[in-house]
Amino acid sequence: MTRVWDVPVHDSTRVRDVRVAAEAAAGHTGLGRDRAAAATLVATxxxxxxxxxxxxxxxxxxxxxxxxxxxxxxxxxxxQMAAIDHGPGIADLAAASRDGFSTTDSLGAGLGTCRRVCDHFEVHTVPGRGTVALARVHAARRDRAGHRSPDTSAPVRAGGVNIPLAAAEHSGDAWACVRSGDRVTLLLADGLGHGPAAAEASGAAVAELHRLAHLPPDELLGALHPALRRTRGAAVAVARLDLVDLHLDFAGIGNIGARLRSGDTWSPLLSHPGIVGAHRPARLPRSRLPWTPDSLLVMHSDGLPSRWVPPPHAPLTSWDPAVTAAVITRDSSSAARPARDDTTVAVLAPAPQDHRT
Known part of the structure; x- marks a missing residue:
């Protein structure tokens, strides 16, 4: 089941809560002592x-x-640790990123040190809109010669954020992206309701994806149906990218939202009514669209408003996909529009040239 630590930070007393959450999450991820210490430092x-x-x-x-x-x-x-705010933005990001720059009551690491100890660290800040800082720490960072392992050998990368309703321990949403040969499949599942039972349903869908990633989306959804019968069921959408022929196949059942961007145009990808594991459609159509160097796929559960607005004038394909997901989530939420369900956004985007091996 998807475990997410969602910690609000509105006063200095919550810094300790973040540190404790990072320690618990490091153990859950299987980080060794040194990598867990790095993750805790960065979280603080x-x-x-x-x-x-x-x-x-x-x-x-x-x-x-x-x-x-x-x-x-x-x-x-x-x-993965994502810090998200609606604040004024960081006025001088370059200064904040220098070694020796320390925030009040911090460990004195500075964002520069955070960037160095993480496997991936990225900060997106816009004056008047807020900041998203994203960090990822792997269990094994370097090989025996002391070299970093390459990030990916695929020309695409995936990322996302998952926000459980009311900071619950488990999210009823789950996403995963799996490569099978020359095809990359992104799946997002939203278990009915929320809480542990919903998490069981979405987790079952992710487990089946790892076993059946070779199937096209419509056939994969058909195979998921019997696997989810023992659960309360889920809305599930599947997108598969062919890295050779450069086309994207999509199929979905239930209320998972999806949009594909090509150039300046966003095209909605429609799912079929139903519930995987409970109400299977007699016929499930599959959409096929071209994938271009500037394509970007966004999939989301219904915790995100269906009329979300893409970040204006943003080079989304140059951001880490999880940063894109976090910005979309942040800009679509407000105190006047409280969340009524778990919220997950997953993104598939081209990998920058210097990330490819």
Whole structure:
């Protein structure tokens, strides 16, 4: 089941809560002592940074699998930490990123040190809109010669954020992205309702994806139906990208939202009514669209408003997909529109040239 640590940070007393959550999440992810210490340091710095620059916000900590290298060459799971705020933005990001720059009551690491100890660290800040800082720490960072392992050998990368309703321990949503040969499949599942029973349903869908990633989306959904019968069922959408022929196949059952961007145009990808594991459609159509160098796929559960607006004038394909997901989630939420369900956004995007091996 998807475990997410969602920690609000609105005063200095919550910095300790973030540190404790990072320690627990590091154990859940399987980090060794040194990597767990690095993750805890970064989480503490992100929390104090939220207070100093963002006026408070939230930190999401979860285990993710983002490496789309061929099986046997990846590095396994990573601990992902996302600090999100609606604050004024960081006025001088370059200064905040320098070694020796310390936020009040922090460990004195500075964002520069955070960038160095993480496997991936990225900060997106816009004056008047807020900041998203994303960090990932893998269990094994370097090989025996002391070199970093490559991030991915695929020309695409995936990422996402998952926010459980009311900071619950488990989210009823789950997403995963798996590579099978020259095809990459992104799945997002929303178990009916929320809580542990919903998490069981979405987790079952993710488990089946790892076993059946070779199937096209419509056939995969058909195979998921009997597997989810023992659960309360879920809304599930599946997108499969062919890395050779450069086309995207999509099929969905239930209320999972999806949009594909090509150039300046966003095209909705429609799911069929039903519930995987309970009400299977007699016929399930599959959509096929071209995938271009500037394509971007966004999938989300119904915790996100269906009329969400893409970030304006943003080079989304240059961001880490999890940053894109976090910005979309942040900009679509407000105190006047409280969440009524778990919220998950998953993104598939081209990998920058310098990330490919």
């Amino acid at each position: 710095e992100l929390a104090t940074n939220l207070l100093k620059h963002g006026g408070g916000g939230r930190i999401l900590i979860e285990t993710v699998h983002t490496d789309l290298a061929l099986p046997g060459t990846g590095r396994g799971p990573a601990l």
